[in-house]
Amino acid sequence: MRTERPYTATRNACKMCTPLGAALAFHGVEKSVPLLHGSQGCSTYMRRYLISHFKEPVDIASSNFSEETAVFGGGANLKQAIENVNRQYRPAMIGIATTCLSETIGDDVPMILGGMDSEPDGAALVHVSTPSYTGTHTDGFHRAVAAMVDRFNPVTVHNPGKGKTINLFPGMLSNEDIRHLKGIFKDFKTPCVILPDYSERLEGPPWQEYQAIQEGGTPVSAIEKMNMAAHSLELGVILALTAEKEAEAGKQHASAGAILTQRFDIPVTRMPVPMGVKACDRFFETLSRITGTPIPEKYQKQKWRLVDAYVDGNKYLSGKRAVIYGEEDFVVSLAGFLAETGIIPVIVASGGKSGFLEQALRKTLPGPVFNQVGIREDMDFARMEEKAAPLNPDLVIGNSKGYAMARHLNIPLVRVGFPIHDRVGGPRVLHIGYKGAQQLFDTIVNAMLSNRQTTSDVGYSYM
Numbered sequence: 103m104r105t106e107r108p109y110t111a112t113r114n115a116c117k118m119c120t121p122l123g124a125a126l127a128f129h130g131v132e133k134s135v136p137l138l139h140g141s142q143g144c145s146t147y148m149r150r151y152l153i154s155h156f157k158e159p160v161d162i163a164s165s166n167f168s169e170e171t172a173v174f175g176g177g178a179n180l181k182q183a184i185e186n187v188n189r190q191y192r193p194a195m196i197g198i199a200t201t202c203l204s205e206t207i208g209d210d211v212p213m214i215l216g217g218m219d220s221e222p223d224g225a226a227l228v229h230v231s232t233p234s235y236t237g238t239h240t241d242g243f244h245r246a247v248a249a250m251v252d253r254f255n256p257v258t259v260h261n262p263g264k265g266k267t268i269n270l271f272p273g274m275l276s277n278e279d280i281r282h283l284k285g286i287f288k289d290f291k292t293p294c295v296i297l298p299d300y301s302e303r304l305e306g307p308p309w310q311e312y313q314a315i316q317e318g319g320t321p322v323s324a325i326e327k328m329n330m331a332a333h334s335l336e337l338g339v340i341l342a343l344t345a346e347k348e349a350e351a352g353k354q355h356a357s358a359g360a361i362l363t364q365r366f367d368i369p370v371t372r373m374p375v376p377m378g379v380k381a382c383d384r385f386f387e388t389l390s391r392i393t394g395t396p397i398p399e400k401y402q403k404q405k406w407r408l409v410d411a412y413v414d415g416n417k418y419l420s421g422k423r424a425v426i427y428g429e430e431d432f433v434v435s436l437a438g439f440l441a442e443t444g445i446i447p448v449i450v451a452s453g454g455k456s457g458f459l460e461q462a463l464r465k466t467l468p469g470p471v472f473n474q475v476g477i478r479e480d481m482d483f484a485r486m487e488e489k490a491a492p493l494n495p496d497l498v499i500g501n502s503k504g505y506a507m508a509r510h511l512n513i514p515l516v517r518v519g520f521p522i523h524d525r526v527g528g529p530r531v532l533h534i535g536y537k538g539a540q541q542l543f544d545t546i547v548n549a550m551l552s553n554r555q556t557t558s559d560v561g562y563s564y565m
Contacts (some may be wrong), residue, residue: 117453132296
């Protein structure tokens, strides 16, 4: 008698394709163009997602596989695509990400690129392997960042000594998050290289005339000098646990920070994405220690305003139950923030399957809260809704892909993270720092009050 559960196909995955994250990371470099080595449909899919979130033009080139290419290999197509991109855009860098098709047929991209006479007219070529069956969009993002650091900081480079710059690898945050990080480092009077930085390029001003490549991004020249930094910071608990595991297994290039440590002995500090009081305290204290600069008073004031808001809103949120989902590092920090406010994240779900989600949440959440959390890796939204319905949650927090679930459960959806397709302002959602936590807290409380007011039999106009 058959006892195992029949296989069920994924329905509305809680993740996006691996090359999408790589394409976004490549867009965070000045005068760069992403190029997907695969079919045209992959490029179109990635562009659709990025354009609908950022509301900006997003170009992603393609090597344009056909049936013949899939049989005989895509080397000629890739070379032709590189020539076309160089001729049309004159980029400083071409970021080449492989898709499922090119990986499945076994195209040896490093060999193909090595067989080219030279890099076209000064455009640096960066390759990253990103078949979607090996991870999520977040994995592709981190791999692309590591590939750029690897490419522009070779072992053979001469390092004249450490400077005062801090390398910051923030992970897949919003434009507003990146701008806030820039402001923090400016207040600490510390030079910083953020990789990637798409905060201006994917949210720029109106054009007076056409631009082949939007302005903004981390200059290649700045990436080339990362080997002279005083310190590196990487944000993300899952990223940290993954890097530690790969380092223990003897794997090289576990992360961008690990590459710089291995090659140039630059110390790296890894910490959670700073969401909520505890995580922000750790971030600012670490930054103060590394830079030797006291925490500016403005951030102390932001912290106490946030704590005061927690007290004011506790009666509205205490004991409420939430379903949260998204990228693993993001949901770990979001869960920690919600626990501070009194909300119990009864489901913490992600499409990722690093194997570290439970460990990261155990380190982040108080024991009584952790014991009430349902941890779901490698999830899709159909299964997530099945798990959530019996728990009677009060709200859903995550990106726009969870809208149908929230509608079926008849509870409010607070939109955070990526992608946000059905509202404007997705790139301007601030998640990090005391200021970001304050804005999220207000948004969550108001979503709860609005739902309560709307569903009330009598309604009310005063709290």
